[in-house]
Amino acid sequence: MTQCPECEANLQLNDMIAGEIFSCTDCGVELEVSSAQPFAVAIAPKEQEDWGE
Amino acid sequence: MNSDTTLGLFYTIIRPEEKWILEAAAARGLQVERLADDEITFPLERNGFKSDVVLNRSVSHTRSLYALRFFEHYGVPTVNPYDVVSLCGDKILASLALQKAGVPTPRTIVALTPEAALRALDEVGYPAVLKPPIGSWGRLMAKVDDREEAEQIIEHKAALASPMHSVFYVQEFVPKPERDLRALVVGDEVVAAMYRQSSDWRTNAARGAETVALHPTPEMEELVHQAARAVGGGVLAVDLMEAPDGLVVHEVNPTPEFKALTAATGVEIAAKILDFTLEKVAR
Numbered sequence: 001m002t003q004c005p006e007c008e009a010n011l012q013l014n015d016m017i018a019g020e021i022f023s024c025t026d027c028g029v030e031l032e033v034s035s036a037q038p039f040a041v042a043i044a045p046k047e048q049e050d051w052g053e
Numbered sequence: 054m055n056s057d058t059t060l061g062l063f064y065t066i067i068r069p070e071e072k073w074i075l076e077a078a079a080a081r082g083l084q085v086e087r088l089a090d091d092e093i094t095f096p097l098e099r100n101g102f103k104s105d106v107v108l109n110r111s112v113s114h115t116r117s118l119y120a121l122r123f124f125e126h127y128g129v130p131t132v133n134p135y136d137v138v139s140l141c142g143d144k145i146l147a148s149l150a151l152q153k154a155g156v157p158t159p160r161t162i163v164a165l166t167p168e169a170a171l172r173a174l175d176e177v178g179y180p181a182v183l184k185p186p187i188g189s190w191g192r193l194m195a196k197v198d199d200r201e202e203a204e205q206i207i208e209h210k211a212a213l214a215s216p217m218h219s220v221f222y223v224q225e226f227v228p229k230p231e232r233d234l235r236a237l238v239v240g241d242e243v244v245a246a247m248y249r250q251s252s253d254w255r256t257n258a259a260r261g262a263e264t265v266a267l268h269p270t271p272e273m274e275e276l277v278h279q280a281a282r283a284v285g286g287g288v289l290a291v292d293l294m295e296a297p298d299g300l301v302v303h304e305v306n307p308t309p310e311f312k313a314l315t316a317a318t319g320v321e322i323a324a325k326i327l328d329f330t331l332e333k334v335a336r
Binding site: 017018019020021032033044045048049050051052053 | 064065066067068071072075087089091112113114115142187188189190192215217290306307308309310
C-alpha cells in the first residue's frame with residue numbers, strides 16, 4: 001500500500017512492474033511505479049515535445 | 054534461439070505494449086535487460102552491456118536516435134534500426150522516401166521560414182494542414198481554413214521556443230471519410246489492420262478515435278508493403294487515408310503503439326514483434 005503523491009489516496013495495486021504507468025483511481029493523475037517491491041509510485045514523466053510513436 | 058539470449062528493452066515508460074512484450078519474453082524463457090532511457094549511460098566502448106538484440110520502445114525520438122546509434126556501435130542489432138527510425142521520425146524525410154518510392158501521399162510542401170510557409174499554404178490551397186516535422190499523437194497539428202487563420206497560426210508557431218516549429222510541413226487537407234486506416238507491418242507480414250473513426254479530423258487513437266478491425270484489400274496490403282520497404286522495413290505502423298482518387302499513405306510510425314490495434318483485432322502483436330526481433334540476433 002502506498003499513497004498518491006498528488007491526492008494522498010491510498011493505492012493498493014497488484015501485479016504491477018517497475019516503470020508501469022497507471023492513473024490514480026481517485027484524482028486521475030498519471031503515475032509511474034517507481035518500485036514494485038516495496039510498492040512505491042511517483043508522478044509519471046511529463047510528455048515531451050519529441051515524444052510520439 | 055534459446056534462453057541464453059538476452060533481449061534489451063529500451064523504453065521510456067511501461068505501457069500495456071511493453072508489459073505484453075515482457076510477458077512474451079518471459080513465456081519464451083528469455084533474459085531481459087531493461088534499459089530505461091532516463092537511466093542508461095553510454096560509454097564509447099561496450100562495457101557491461103548484456104543484450105544480444107535491442108527492441109526500441111522509447112517514446113522519445115531524440116533519445117531513440119542516440120541510443121540506437123550506440124547499440125549499433127556496440128555491434129547489437131536493433132528493431133528498428135537507426136536509419137529507419139531517423140527517417141520515419143521526421144515527417145519531411147519520410148515524405149521524401151515515400152515519394153521517391155512512388156507511394157501515393159498527400160501533396161506536401163515544406164517551408165523554412167514563416168514567410169515561406171504562407172506561400173506554401175497558398176500553393177497547397179485551403180484548407181490545408183500544418184504539422185510539426187517531428188512529434189506525433191496529433192499534437193500541435195493545425196487545420197488551416199484560410200489565409201487569415203494561417204497568419205495567426207504561423208505567428209504562434211514561430212513564437213514557440215523549438216527551432217523545429219519554424220520548419221513548416223504543409224500538406225493538403227484530404228477530404229476523407231471520418232476515419233483513416235492503420236496497418237501494422239512486422240517484417241514481410243501485415244499482422245493487423247484497423248479503421249480509426251472520429252469526427253475530429255485527427256483520427257489518432259491517442260485522441261480517442263474509435264477503432265474497428267479491418268481486413269486489408271490486396272491494394273491496401275501492397276501499398277502498406279511498398280511504404281514499409283520505402284523506409285527500410287521492420288516493425289512499422291502505416292497510416293493511410295481514403296482520398297477521392299484512392300488510398301494515400303500519410304505517415305509511417307517506427308515505434309508504434311498497438312494497444313488499440315490488439316484490442317480491435319485480437320492479434321498477439323507483442324509476440325509477433327518479439328519473434329521478429331529475436332530473428333535479428335546474430336547466429
